[in-house]
Structures are given as structure tokens and as C-alpha cells.
Amino acid sequence: MSTPLEPQASAPDVLTFGETMLALRGSGPLKLGGAMQVSVAGAESNVAIGLGRLGHRVRWAGAVGEDEAGELVLRTLRAEGVDVSGASRDAEAPTGLILFEPRLPEVTRVHYYRSGSAGSRLKACAVEAAFTAAPPKALHLTGITPALGSAPRCAARRALSLAREHSTLVCLDVNFRSRLWSSEEAASVLREWMPYVDVLIASDDELPLCLPADAPRDLGEQAKLLLDLGIGEVVVKYGADGAAVHTAEGELRSPARTVQAVDPVGAGDAFVAGYLSALLDGEDAAARLDRAVTTGAFAVASRGDWEGAPTRAELPLLGAASGTVVR
Template structure:
């Protein structure tokens, strides 16, 4: 299998049990997770050699995050140790018409304060096949944005395929700041992943689609896909298309373009959603596995969409499914019968 590197922040998610609200609970579950860490876990589950690059404190709370990655087979040798704190976020799970809610407590986390000298990116990228990052990482701080650039440059020196999940987070930065940082980084990217909001707020491209109204016809994305590819030279542009009918009922599909052909995946009705957190990361992990394994954009996309649909049924940030389970769903086995 392939060697895959991801760079980012792993945090500790603090959540009330079930659908309790923050103000109701007197205890929180600790759930490790974070964009690129979630991708690494997915790919480790598919059998790849995955490396997660970050920085975490040397104390026991930092070790919780390291141990969570090791538990699922992610290599942690390139995680620098030091800094004062692990990023936290609080997540309240919504239901029906009440949306889920996230409150961040991640300022000045170890990775946000990391320095270039904490990492040898040439050593990290040696022998790698794929490098993945997301827009969350450069949003953490100017230092983290510089680390992202240095990692991308090293990946290109070692002829590593680079993917990005644009992943705009309005609680971390403004669209103006995101565009000023993200657009220059696109020169290193081969595969660009994002939804309609990400493309607009990170890169300034707006699709002709009313996602809130449930109108997600692929035709609305053709123009921006072509424009993004022409401007940045991507090899692939990929978008998830989520129809949010309620907090526990979503429609889910995706679209991919290779510069010649557009392909739209099958549609999944995900109802009820058990945990939506990590849904986009599970898509990215599935897409990377699909593109490395099948060399066919249609089959790769179907794998990614099926993987993400399954993640919505699993509590926590990590997508704990095998490639065989994903392929079974992608091939039409969605009846949920007990496997004996």
C-alpha cells in the first residue's frame, strides 16, 4: 500500500452524552479528532502506511491524542512534542430542526505555536506517495500557515501528490484572510476538495447552486470547476454536495472533474445521522484511497461518498470502517442486515 502524510491539529472534543445540551450536562466525553488526523485514521484502516505530522505537549493530555492515533495504526514519529496546550472543542449534537453546535477553545495550541525547526519536512516526505492538508491548519495562526507552505514545498521537491480540503471555518478566520493565504498555496495542489461554501470563501469561486434549498444539480458546478482548474492547474477538482433537510437527515453525493469529464456520484439519503463530525474528512480519506487504488475517477468518487455515508452512522470523529465495508455499500448493499 501507499505512504501517506497528513499535517494538522488533533484536538480533544468534549461532548455531552446523547443529545443533551451544554447547559444540561454535568459530564463530557473526551473524543480525540481533527481534520487531517481523521483522514490519517481512515487511510490506516484501509491498510495504508499513514503519518500524522503535528505538535503536542509532552504532558498526559497530549499523550491522550498521540495514543488515540496509535490505537488505529497511524504512525506518530513525526509529531513534535512541546508547547503548552492541546486544542479543545466542545460539540453539542443536534436533532431534527435543532442544529449541532461547536465552541472552540484552541487558541495558542502547540501546533499553532510550532516553529519550522520543529519539523524536517524533507525527511517526512521522503518516499511518500501522497500529502494531504486542509484549510483549517493555516487558519490556526500565521506560523501554522508558514508550516503548511513549507510542507507543500517539500512535497513537491519529492514529487508527492498533494491534496487539500479547503475546509473554511468562519470561527477561525475571515473570508478575506482565507483568500489571501489559500490562493497562493494552491500552486502546490494537485487535487482540490471542497464544497460550494469552501470554494467561495477560500478561493472566491461561487457555484450556480442553491444548496440550502436542496438544488444541487451538477451543472451549477461545471463553470467554477473549469475556472478553478484553469487558474490553479489542478489535476482534479472535487466537491461534496450536502442537502441538509435537518440535523439528522441529509442528502449526500459528490462531483469530480479531471479537466475532461465530469462525474456525479450516486445519492445517499442519510437518516438518521448518528454523528456528522468528520464526515468531510472521511470523504477525503476515501477519495485518496480510491485514487491510489483504482486509478479511475468514477470508482474513486463512489468509494469516497460511500465511506463518508458510513461515517455518519459512527459516533466520534474517526471513520472506523474497512475498505471491504465501504465497497459493499458502494456496490449497492445498503440494507443494514446483520452480518453473521
């Protein structure tokens, strides 16, 4: 049974929810043993931390087990300024676990232990309570949460309905995970969600999951179809090749920022945090893309899911010349 943690706080800029897991990062092959670094990881909480560091009020309404791993998740989010008043503890299920196993300089294997976890049992009523207590300006969802099971899928669907009732902006990051569900399963859910979405963020190969099976293959035409469905802007991530935003006014592209890549994990979530941050600040499309590729670059240049996310004061650092000492 899930129970709320504490009284609801004031209205946030952004509400998000999903599964955040205990994260263990090995120094090499797991079968050889050795030391592991302990942290937490979850797409939605990565975005929440990124937004919090940029000065926004964020509420995370996921579920964790009544265990020490759950304590670490909540302690970490609180320490990063994220409101967890909408979160819940599940006495009958554990907090999920993710293991990172470096195998080659640029290859890391990921092992999930999340079946039957607290996050996979997140109830719609918990999300409803977190939403209606103080409706947010924006709701951020990912395609990971509905892939966890029927309960979190219903919770996400309820959140979309509440967002429409309260005129809350909806941002969806497709974030397709083939190890959680098939492309056919994802498409059946995501296509139903499109009429509720205001800002769609996806990599170029994820857009077809949001469109009818007979949609054209040309990316520009795909974006136009999505805009015709009522989506305000379609943001496409191209990784090292930057990103683009499609709106009724046309397409605008931005190159990626050049950094020494250390760890790509969490870069997409950092990108989303930067884009949403600039959107909340009322910036135009060019500034939104610029902040997004900047925050994404910080993540790529740092190890961990969220640890490298910049503060607002740090955003100009990537514009400094290489080797410059910033005093």
C-alpha cells in the same frame, strides 16, 4: 520548545499534519452539567485514521502539549495504525480542547479552546523533518491549519514547497472555518496555494475562496478555471446530494449513499479518506467517487469524528440490503 517523539519510520503513502484536540462530548446543555464522553478530534487526524483503516501507511506530524490530553491524542493515533514519528511535544503550550454540546436532535454547538495551543505553534522545521526523512507519495492539507496562526501557516507553505521538490502529490481540502478566520483571509492564502495543488476538495460554496474575486459564479466555469491553473482534479462535495469530480475529461457525478443520519461530524474527512484511498489504489474517477461517498456515509451513520470510519473489508456493507445480517 517542541521536540520530536521518536525516530522516523519508513516512507508513508500519505503525510498530513494539523491540530488534533481533546474532544469532550456532552449529553445535553453544558450549563446543566452531566457526563461527557472523552475522545480526540481533528480534521487531518480524522483523514489519517480513515486511510489507516483502509490499509494505507499514514504519518501524522502535528504537535501536542506535554500533558495527558496529548498522550491521549498520540495513543489514539498509534492504536489506529497511524505513524506519529513526525509528531512533536510542546512543553510550553497545552493540547487544544473542543467541546460538543447537543442542543437539538440535529443541532450541536461546538466550543473551541485552542488559542495558544501546541497545535497553533506547529513549526515549519518539524514538518520539514517529518517530510524529508522519508518523502510521502501524497501530502494532505486542509484550510484549517493555516487559519491557526502564522507558525502553522508557514509550516504548511514549507510542506507545499517540499512536495514540489519531491514530486509528491498534494491534496487540499478547503475545509473553511469562519470561526478561525475570515473568508478574505482564507482567500488570500488559498489562492496563493493553488499552483501547488493536484487534487482540490471543497464544498460548492468554498470554491470561490480559491479563485480571483472576479471569477464567474457558475460552478462548472469555476472548476474549469481551477483546472486551467494546473490542478489535476477538482472534487466538489454536495452533502446529501452526493459529489462530483471535474477533470480535463469533463465532469462525473455520484449520488450520496442512503443511510440513517446519526451525526454529520467527520463526514467530510471520511469522504476525503475514501477518495485519497482509491486514488492511491489507482482507481478511476468513478471508483474514487464511489469509495468517497461510501466512507462518508459510514461517518454520517455513526457518532463521533472518526469512530465510524470503515475498514477495507467493511466497505461492501452499505451495499447489503436493509436488515441483512452479514455473516
